Amino acid sequence: MSKFIPLTIIPQNNSKDSLGFSLCYFEEEIYGDGACAVQAVKKIRDSHKDVGIRLRIPTTRSSFDPEEILRVSKIAKENGVGISVLVDYSQLGILRPMAHLITEVEVPVDFLVPEFVEKKNRDAFAQNISFEGLYRKIESLRQVNEKLSVKFRTVVSENNYTEILADSLQRFKNCQWKILRQDASGMQKASDFKFFSFLRNNVMDTTLSVQVKNSTKERALVVSSNGSLCQTENVECMPLKGLTEVSMDDLCSWLEFSSEDKVQDCETTQLVFSMKKMFGLFTDADASDEMWINSILNG
Known part of the structure; x- marks a missing residue:
C-alpha cells in the first residue's frame, strides 16, 4: 500500500508583501515513497514557479526510518525542494547526521514540565519532557544546521504556564509554538487574552501562529481551543470568550487584510497577519490545523 505524503506549497516572497499578507499555502496528496513524491514535486514546480515547495514527511515511533528520510532529503535538496519532518521527541537526536538537508522539524509534545519535577513523574506519559532536554536536542x-526551522505543539498547565514560559520558552529562538492550556482538572481550554499578553511581554523572540478565514461577511476574531487567534465568517461558531480585556473593534482594526482576490482559490484560506501593536510579528501558518478549521467553518 502506498504511503501518503503531504506536500506543502509556500510562497517565497511572503516577507516582501507590504500589506502584511505573509502566507497562503495548501497541501496536495502524493501517494508513493519519498522518491516518487520528490519526482511529483518537480512536475508541480512547472505550474508553481514562483513558490517554494516543501515535502512534509510524517513519522511515528514505529514507522521512523532514518535511512529513508536521508535518501529522500538528498533527492529533495538536489531538486530545490525543502523537507519537513514530523518526528517524535525521542528521535530528534537521530536526525542530527542529516540535519543539514532538512528545512523544518515538527515535534508534538503532549506536556512540557520544569526540570525540577522528578523524572519518574515526568515520564508518567511518554511525551512528558523538560524544556531543558528539548532545548539541548x-x-x-x-x-549542524543553524537555519533549521522548528515547530512544536504542546500543552501547559493553567497553574504553571507563567513560570514555565517566562523562564524557559524565550530560550528557543526562531521556533514556532502551538500552545494549549489545561486547567487543574485536566480539561483543555481556550487561551485567553491575558495568555497572549503574557507571551507578548515575556517571549519577544518566539513566534506563534494566527489563522484567519478571509471573508466578505462580518469578521469575527475568536480564540481557538489550540491557543490560536482565529477569524471566521460565522460569529456563532465559537463563543468569543476570553476577549473581554479588549474590544473587538480594536482587535479587528489591528489586523492588516490582504485583497481577497489573492486567496479566493483556496478552499480553506489560512493567512498570517502582522499584529505588531498587540503581540509582535507572527509568522508561518499551520496546515495541519486544516481539519479543525474546516470543522469550525462547516458547523
Missing part, C-alpha cells in the same frame, strides 16, 4: 541539531 534542538541546539544539537542547529549545530
